[in-house]
Amino acid sequence: MFENRMKIRQAKIEDLKFIAKCHQKAFPNSLSSAMGSAYLMKMLEWYLIDSRAFLFYILEDNKCVGYCGGLKHDGKTQFGSASSMIQHSFHAAVKSILLRPWLFIHPEFIAKYKLILKNIRKRVTGNHKPSSSTTQVAISIEPHTGLIVIGVDPAYQGKGYGSKLLWEFEVVSKEMGFNKLMLTVKSENAQAIKSYQRNGWIILSDDGKSVTMTKEI
């Protein structure tokens, strides 16, 4: 019955508004949620315009109750998702922060200070593209898909929706020709780690701040 009622959709531009709403519910204390829906929609739009990225969601009760975003890594040196996403949503981010100056002291803003500065510098120098080897992140690991974000509306958590999204992530990855999955999650996020482990992901490393997990498919 659960399977029959649930619909998984590939995200389209017109879906971003309600995916953003789901994000704000799933991540109520995050900087991105506090930055508002206009910024969030721009941030999520990155998944639709970057050829390496993908985004899908669960449509239930006429709304998005869970969503998941990923990135294909071909195993060669390439840019990670964070800078690319910031560059795409740069103007929306500036507008959002100027309208909400108290976000300058948001813990996540402070924690991402270096990344934010790096991206402001890129803008100022006009160097938006991943061209300089000094700014590239070397990913010298085998090809894989990276799970960047997964979120389920709290009203729907603990009912298997997260597992369904993880299963879909696997199916999509396999269809795209990948047989290795990777993710990084905060060490304190026990609920998410439990869900990943229940779905066959194993811990590769844990530095006390973040846990890197993987699954071979």
Ligand SMILES: CC(C)(COP(=O)(O)OP(=O)(O)OC[C@H]1O[C@@H](n2cnc3c(N)ncnc32)[C@H](O)[C@@H]1OP(=O)(O)O)[C@@H](O)C(=O)NCCC(=O)NCCS
């Ligand atoms: C991490 C997260 C996505 C997991 O979503 P979820 O839907 O709660 O996770 P699961 O699908 O694994 O839930 C499984 C639970 O539902 C139960 N369940 C009920 N029906 C089920 C079904 N048909 N299939 C699987 N599990 C089912 C399981 O028994 C399990 O319960 P338990 O935790 O008591 O053992 C969710 O907690 C979340 O959005 N967190 C906030 C955002 C976040 O931190 N994201 C991760 C970092 S990006």
